[in-house]
Amino acid sequence: MKAPICEVCLKTEDILCPADEKKLQDGVISELDVKISRMLYKLLGDADVEFKKAVEAGDLVVIMVGEGNVPLVIGKGGKNIKLLMRELGKRVRVIEGLEIKGTDEIKKLATDLLYPASVFGVNVVYAPSGQYYKVLVIRRDQQKLPARHETLEDILSKIVGLDVKISFI
Numbered sequence: 001m002k003a004p005i006c007e008v009c010l011k012t013e014d015i016l017c018p019a020d021e022k023k024l025q026d027g028v029i030s031e032l033d034v035k036i037s038r039m040l041y042k043l044l045g046d047a048d049v050e051f052k053k054a055v056e057a058g059d060l061v062v063i064m065v066g067e068g069n070v071p072l073v074i075g076k077g078g079k080n081i082k083l084l085m086r087e088l089g090k091r092v093r094v095i096e097g098l099e100i101k102g103t104d105e106i107k108k109l110a111t112d113l114l115y116p117a118s119v120f121g122v123n124v125v126y127a128p129s130g131q132y133y134k135v136l137v138i139r140r141d142q143q144k145l146p147a148r149h150e151t152l153e154d155i156l157s158k159i160v161g162l163d164v165k166i167s168f169i
C-alpha cells in the first residue's frame with residue numbers, strides 16, 4: 001500500500017520517523033492522514049492501493065485514494081468502511097483523489113462526493129473578498145445529499161484549498 005507516511009511508520013503505532021514527523025510538523029500531512037494510513041494498512045496490508053489524503057468535517061471523514069482503488073478500499077459489501085466507521089465514530093466516504101487544476105477536477109470531485117445528488121456544474125465566482133467556487137446542485141436532489149450541505153462545503157473547501165459553496169438551482 002502506498003501512503004503519505006513510510007512503510008516503517010505504517011507498521012508502528014505511536015511514533016513517526018524523523019522524516020514523517022517533519023512532514024506532520026510542516027503541515028504536509030495531518031494527524032488524520034497518519035491515523036487513516038495505519039488503519040488502512042491494517043485492513044489492506046500490501047494490496048496495490050494508494051491512500052492519498054483524508055479530510056474531515058462535522059461527522060464525515062472523506063478518504064481519497066488512487067485511480068480505480070475505491071472498490072478495494074471499501075471492501076466486499078462495504079466491510080472495510082464499516083470497520084473504519086466503527087473505529088472513527090464517524091461516517092466515512094471513499095473517493096478518488098485528484099490534483100485540482102480548475103473547475104473540471106472540482107466537478108469530478110463534487111460529483112463523487114455528493115452522489116447520489118447530481119452536480120450540474122461548477123462556476124468560478126470573483127467576489128470582493130476573493131475567488132471562490134460554486135457547485136451547482138439540482139434543487140430536487142437537495143434531499144439526496146449524503147451529509148449536511150455545510151459539512152460538504154467544508155470538506156470540498158479543504159480539498160480544493162479555496163472556498164467552495166453549494167448552490168441549488
Ligand SMILES: [Zn+2]
Nearest residue numbers: 006009017020
Ligand atoms: Zn516514516
